[in-house]
Amino acid sequence: MSKLVPKFYDLIMAPIEKNRFKRVRSGLLSHATGHVLEIGSGTGVNFPLYQNAQSVTAIEPDETMKERSMEKVFNSKVPIEVRLAYAENLPFVENQFDCIVVTLALCTIQDVNHALSEARRVVKPGGQVMFFEHVRLNHSIVGKVQDVLTPFWKKVAGGCHLNRNSLTLIKEAGFEVVEVERMYKGLFLVIKAKNF
Numbered sequence: 374m375s376k377l378v379p380k381f382y383d384l385i386m387a388p389i390e391k392n393r394f395k396r397v398r399s400g401l402l403s404h405a406t407g408h409v410l411e412i413g414s415g416t417g418v419n420f421p422l423y424q425n426a427q428s429v430t431a432i433e434p435d436e437t438m439k440e441r442s443m444e445k446v447f448n449s450k451v452p453i454e455v456r457l458a459y460a461e462n463l464p465f466v467e468n469q470f471d472c473i474v475v476t477l478a479l480c481t482i483q484d485v486n487h488a489l490s491e492a493r494r495v496v497k498p499g500g501q502v503m504f505f506e507h508v509r510l511n512h513s514i515v516g517k518v519q520d521v522l523t524p525f526w527k528k529v530a531g532g533c534h535l536n537r538n539s540l541t542l543i544k545e546a547g548f549e550v551v552e553v554e555r556m557y558k559g560l561f562l563v564i565k566a567k568n569f
């Protein structure tokens with residue numbers, strides 16, 4: 374990833390994070406309990422918002438992103454450990470976690486199917502899996518615009534795909550989707566799912 378993305382990520386996201394995104398993240402993360410795995414934790418935007426987790430293990434492949442999250446680790450209310458790793462190859466044993474959290478990261482993971490099958494492997498049967506993601510819109514014009522923009526956007530935004538059908542991919546991976554909240558006309562989804 375270009376060094377610019379980790380450096381300016383918090384700054385670029387600040388206006389949108391301050392209000393609605395922070396509320397969404399807080400609401401979602403209040404349900405994250407037990408031993409939690411966060412995938413693609415970036416600069417640790419979620420870290421101050423964990424209230425009820427027993428512990429959080431976060432994985433993040435970008436060293437600069439990880440470094441930038443460390444201050445939030447030290448100030449967090451729950452124990453958090455960040456490890457350098459890829460979602461496609463999780464360094465954990467089967468059924469290790471009670472809950473998995475993925476926010477704005479499925480869009481960026483290169484082999485998303487492999488990552489979701491790894492998530493299923495490490496979360497306990499009955500465990501919760503929660504996502505906050507932007508997705509491809511099922512709209513004849515906007516969806517096509519997302520397709521056209523994605524090759525350029527991937528280059529400037531650290532590999533982010535504007536046109537990922539994340540909800541479909543989550544279902545196809547075998548998770549049971551329990552609740553979907555649609556925001557910004559369905560461009561952003563809050564998805565609560567279960568492993569079974």
Ligand SMILES: C[S@@+](CC[C@H](N)C(=O)[O-])C[C@H]1O[C@@H](n2cnc3c(N)ncnc32)[C@H](O)[C@@H]1O
Nearest residue numbers: 413414415418435459460476477478481482483
């Ligand atoms: C848009 S940022 C989101 C960061 C954070 N989750 C948030 O909500 O602000 C996407 C993150 O996914 C990470 N990422 C990219 N490829 C990944 C992979 N294969 N496995 C795990 N994380 C990945 C990036 O390094 C980056 O930190």
